[in-house]
Amino acid sequence: MLRNIVSNELFIVLLAISLLIVAMAKLTAPKRFYDFILVLGNNKYLKIYSRDQKFFDRFDALLFGNLIIAISVFCFIIYRIVHETDKIPINDMFKVAIGIGIFILVKVLVERLIGSLFEIDKLTDQYLFQKITFKNYLGVLLLPINALLLFTLEPTLRAVYCIIILLLIINVIGLISSFKTHQNVIKHNLFYFILYLCALEIAPYIILYKVLVTK
Template identity: 60%
Template structure:
């Protein structure tokens, strides 16, 4: 059932910014964008654009902007659903956007540093490019989902969990594509890759969970 649409001015402004960011990214590289939307389960985009990757080019930067804003909006919607708190502090949204952006960028920089120490720069650079691509893809999915949850259906706990499960499935599908493409390199550096995953993929989220659940 559709609900009465409240005045979510800030959400509207932020989602418009996201739309502009995506539109500019598509106008900058229309062919790349068309291939990007098919990235899950398709290694063509990763093989082509992973060769000339940069730390964060204009195209990826615009999609990254959409990712952190869309993630912050979805996080607020989760809080509203789980706490039944309809009012929210607009400052919290901006703090979340900034915090998510800093966390992801700092994590990428640390991962590149660790990769250099382990002398597995090539495999990790490719892995990071693919991981950033999948995260940006999740941001692309979150934009229409957020719009539906803000202006359409009421975001109940079941719906929120359903969205989270969908995002996890999409992310796992992307990781399987990555491992399939670089399975030989991963096998040759298996010990370092497992150590890398434990230290920089699992541990940070365990620490964050421990902080928020304390």
């Protein structure tokens, strides 16, 4: 088992890695990165880059890596506040990061499989691209938030709740944007859409919550 270390030492390394990953994404596609940063108030990024998406996209892969690190760091900031400790097991940190990555990837693969089974691959790909884009956006947003919580602000549960609410609002904006784009299809397949929401957008998070609570 790996030893416990002062959390800030580990967090500094992880934040530096996240910053490097985001910088690599920007160097990989400067114009795309600029459009990506403005995605919250402009659909230009979604309209342009959803056409050229690939099964493996280096730009999205880099930002996904940052997302995993950013969420993991934020989770352990909460852990540190709740348990009032400055030490965190490194192996637990890696387990959380791997668990988050596997959860998101499996969910995406299942959605792609369902899209393929119902022969709506194109629609599914566009929808997943929009969802992944907004998740990656949250990862980039969490980078400065984590830095502020660690080195500038005194983190409190109230501040954490406010940040979580902000992130949820941004995620909901992303979902609404996706639904508006495909509203005609949704209207004609409302039952299947509700079934999809329950099975793939709500149930996985409820199951994850139950697993975490029982532990």
